[in-house]
Amino acid sequence: MNRNHLFALTTLIALSLATDSRAADIDFENDVVPILEEHCWHCHGEDEQESGLRLDMRPKMLRGGDSGLPAVVPGKPDKSYLIECVNHVDEEMAMPPDEDKIPAEQIDVLVRWIKEGANWPGQMDLVDEEETDHWSFQKVVRPDVPGDGSNSNPVDAFLRERLAQENLDFSPAAKPRPLIRRVSILLTGLLPTDQETSDFLTAYEADCEAAYAQLVDRLLASPHFGERWAQHWLDVIRWAETNGSEANLYRKNAWIYRDYVTRAFNEDKPYDQFVREQIAGDTMGAGEATGFLVAGPHVPAATVGREPTAIRQARADRMDEIMQTVGASMMGVTIGCARCHNHKFDPISISDYYSMTGVFQGVEFGSRFPEFSDDHPRKQRGKELWQQIAQQRWALRRTGGWEENWGAYREVHFAPKLTKSMRIRFKMHNVGLDELEVFGPDKKDVNLAHSRTGTEVSSNSPDGVDGRYPVGRLIDGEFGTMTWRVSFDKDKKERAWVQLDFSQPQNINRLRMSSNREYFYDTDYLTKKPYLPRYEFDVDVLEEDGSWKPWTGTWSVNKDLNKKHPQRKQALTRIQSAIDLLAEEGPRPSFVGRFVRPDVTRVMHRGSPENLRDEVAPAGPAIFGGDLGLDSDAPGPSRRAAFARWLSKADNPLTSRVMANRIWHHLFGTGIVPTTSDFGTAGAMPSHPELLDWLAAEFIQPTVIKDANPWSTKTMIRLLVMSDAFRQSGKPTKEGMLADAGGSLLWRFPPKRVEAEVIRDSILLASNSLDPSVGGRSYRIHNEKKTYAQWEVVNNHGPQTWRRMLYQERMRRVDDRIFTAFDFPDCGQVRAKRPVSTTPLQALNLMNSDFVLEQSKLIAARATQDSGGDETKSIDRCFELLLGRQPADDERTACLELAKANDLSLVCRALINTNEFAFLP
Structure with a gap:
């Protein structure tokens, strides 16, 4: 409530109470009911509840409607939204509207009734508790695995049971050549080399199960596994290296968080710990992990200006970005929908929303020195350099x-x-x-x-x-x-x-x-x-x-x-050199959020920071038991640490379900719950609910893979890719298409176009140009710019860019002029699932872009060298490098004619443009 509204309401109530201070007690049936019946119940009664507000029951009054504000607070008419509305303090929320305003003397009766405790005979002991029977808000209970135990993998048992209801079964197993291509791309984002393929085919012929198991274990242990799965996580949280505002300024050293995510997946950091570190890593020796909280876009102070209302609005917007990030990625709930009013679909109130913002009130978008554990490489290097600085300072101090x-x-x-x-x-x-x-x-x-x-x-x-x-x-x-x-x-x-x-x-x-x-x-x-x-x-x-x-x-x-003292010059030079090295090799200011002293959190009526209402304590949503036992005096780190512990508990109904489903989505193309970041009422229902709950329970406490660690992402991935469902052929069948054209029942492996990163990285791998180094600064493709100018691509194909696309500077609102066409996300919105479009620009980029022209020549040169200059063998080698197989006779003949009429690089460009190259087999 703004100051003018508050003053007006307080004055009206004070005058009412002063006028009627000696009046008799209010009789509910005779004094209040007629007023409610005449003016309120036709819109807010048993048959109709406009704005979600019901006024014919006391508990519903106390809860309030969609606004999230209680219509009645016993003993406090100044806190009762009903009185504000009937007094027409805010004309936009005036009830009843216009000339139907309740007479002043009747409003006085309502004020006195509330002041006396809002007595309602027969309903004083009733409580309107928020309840829900929505499936995802219930506790995870491990269901029994169906069948007689003939399926070695429980995942197959659940799927086959559902397929049998449609008289379907899995398709035949995939051939070994497409299988290694499929699993390599999905686990590492890279094509298998021709040598890796050859070795696998030989081993597969001898013992297919052992060969495939060894392949999966090798891919899970690859340092490129973390790069592939980090990209999935970065999509969901909208991570980028610019802020996305009008100025779209660069976020210096934001990449340190990207490297944290890559290491976390490579090390198979338990997911519950992964969650806690990203919310409160500064308290756990993993300060770089809090880059998660500030991954979304924001408007910097320079753009906001100095107007106090604009500053407050921008701060509220930044808090909402954090709510979107946490809600979409870890909770699978659209928390942001409750910013202005109670959630329209889920039992999340506006008070829940602002209680959650209270958890993160100590976070601000910006940089700080990340808190590192003593064994962190940067911390150790920093100690060495600080010792050098201290020695030189000691020498200077004497002069x-x-x-x-x-x-x-x-x-x-x-x-x-x-x-x-x-x-x-x-x-x-x-x-x-x-x-x-x-x-x-x-x-x-x-x-x-x-x-x-x-x-x-x-x-x-x-x-x-x-x-x-x-x-x-x-x-x-x-x-x-x-x-x-x-x-x-x-x-x-x-x-x-x-x-x-x-x-x-x-x-x-x-x-x-x-x-x-x-x-x-x-x-x-x-x-x-x-x-x-x-x-x-x-x-x-x-x-x-x-x-x-x-x-x-x-x-x-x-x-x-x-x-x-001329000798000072040498010491000063050494200090400055150590300072420069410290900025590069030691702990450095990085865009992983900075911390401020948290303010008291209040509900913002209709989402406006100019209309503050009741104070709320830091907490999670009440429907999930989110009480953290904190108040407004709690320090920021304590708030986030308590919330992180609550969110990562095994009995939280959402955390394990959401991540297990997300893993499934990245392996099979569609989640068991297709809306991977919305498990609420407005989200899609699970195609296999029992399977999802079994996976969520197995994720928390593995039973199938012996000696596996709880919350292990690699264990969950291994379980899924070892299933018959994953290893089946992707070819369609008439029966399957008639019964389940969308393939949600998984009677075949679903076809899927690979992501932009896979296409680009695979081209570099084929030309033997890919720099495989993991981590470090992003490579630049953009210009330097004035503050309010726009980023421009200046070099997106030179040798300095020949690293995995994960390491390309990720700028919001910038087309990289090649792979943005392949649905590479802008990072302005949550991308839990990338769209897949087909446009002419995709083919043009893969045929005529500078990158493809350059790399095709390199692939052709490599093929020619490997084949000793023999044209036919060079064609065969191009097929091996790009498609992982030998050409058929008619393919070889056509490519030879094309190469003789033009050159071998054109053959490479044609192969890059095939569906076989761009789709999972």
Whole structure:
């Protein structure tokens, strides 16, 4: 409720209570019922409940309607939405509308009735508890495996039972050549090499079961397994390396989260731990994992501007992005639908929504140094470099102060000094600072100047240029465009000064200044990068006798001392070198979210931050038992850790179901629940509900594969790809098409076009150009740009791009001019399941793009070299490299004619354009 509405309602209620303070108690039957019957029950009664609101039962009144606000709060008419509506405080929600407004004296009766406790004879003990019988909201119970045990794999038993109801069975087993191609692509995203295929065919002929099992185990152990399955996860959470706003700024070092996901799948990190780390990894030595929380798009402060209402709205929008990410990926529930009102389909209220935002109130989109465990490689390398920096600092300390350039800020070191106040007198006529930090030798990482420590700041220009840049921004802990900016006439003597008054005397020895630290930490690739000046200033400190004494100055640090002690130059060079290495090899500021002190969370009526209502505690949805036992005083890390534990518990009805279904979807093309990120009432029903629950239970506690770990993704994948269902042929049959044309019953392996990444990576693999290295910075295909310019593709095919497409810079709202045509996601929306389109542009890109032209020549050259220049053998070799087989006689003849009329690279381009290359066998 905004302030005007609140004032109006409070005034009306106060006048009503004052007028009737001596009136008799309200009689419900005689005083209240006639009012409700005349004005309310025809729209909000037994037969009809507009906006989900029912007013003919007290428990329904207390719950309220779709707005999520209780219509009646006994004893509190000012908190009762019913009174606000009948008073027409907000004309958009005026009830009854227009000229049908309830007379003032009747409203007074309702106010007094609520004030007296909303007594309703016969209904005082009734409670309207939220209940649901929706299948996915029920506890996971492992069903019995059907049949007589003749199926070695329980998955087949469930599927065959359902197929038998339609007089169907599995198709014959797939041939070994298409089988290795299928399982290799689905597990690693890469085609098998011709040598791998040859070895498998030989082993398969000797012992098909053992050969296939060994193949699956090898693929699961491949470092490329994590790359393939990381891409699936990144699709769901909309991960990208730009923010997607008008400026679409780069997210510096966001790739560190991508590498975390790849490692997690390669290491087979238990999924429950995977969930906990992504929500609260900063408390678990896996700080990079919280990149999950800020994976969605957002509008940065520079674009939002300085209007307070716009700032509050943007913050609410960022919280909603987190809700969408958590809801779609881990919970399989459309939480965001409850942002403005109770969920239309599922038992999730607006209070549930804002309780969940309360969990993440301490998260902000931006960068920080990730928290690493002691054995993390970056942490260990960082220790080595910090030791080198400390040694050089010790040497410099004997000669006085010095300055270090950390890219984001300049840090000036001085001899320690105990003081209650300090004053910085700038020598430049223009000064721009987003933050001024002060540190001491005792608590080296504590900013003694931060306003929350009780420090106060003052200046001879407290409001800055044009009164728009208040000096208080210097100590608010916020980096970026919200700066203190001053300007003095360069021809006059007066210059800016800043005074810091500490709450108690502090021992200080460092100053840290920056002009726009957010740009350095969060973005890059700008043609006009933030200017980090070498600030020139003198520092005075307050002595115990109340006098100000000159302490030091940057002129002395940067000029006099270096001239007086020439040996300082070598130490300064070594420090700067170590700083540069630390930024590259050690813990680095990365776009994995930054943490702020969480505010009290309130329900936003109709989703507006200008209409705040009741306070809510951090919690999950009530229907799932989401009470975390926390209140608004709980620290941010504690909130997220408690929520993560609740979400990853084995008895949570959604977590295991959603992930088991997601794994199934990526292997069979469609989930048992086709709407893989919506398990709610509006989502699709499962095609095999018992099988899904069995898989969810098996995921939590494996029983089929001996000694398997709980929550093991690789164990679940192995179970599914070892099934007869997975290994059957994909060829259609007349009986199957008549009974189940969509193939949801899995009477054959469903046909599926491979993703853009598989097409591109397979072409590179065929030409022997693919760089197989795992992890690290993304390769660039884009330009540097001005802040509000657009990204442009400048090189999407050169040798520096010959890594897996997972490592291509992932920019929102940018067409990569080749593979976006193959439904590569924009990352603006959740892509739990990629669409599959067929367009002329796909064929044109695979025939005429610079990438394909270049790679086709390389494949042709490789085939020619491998075959000793023999044209026929070169054709055969091209088939082996791209399709994994030898050509038929008519294919060989046609390709020879094409190669002689043109060149061998055109044959390669033709093969790349075949369905056989682009579809799973």
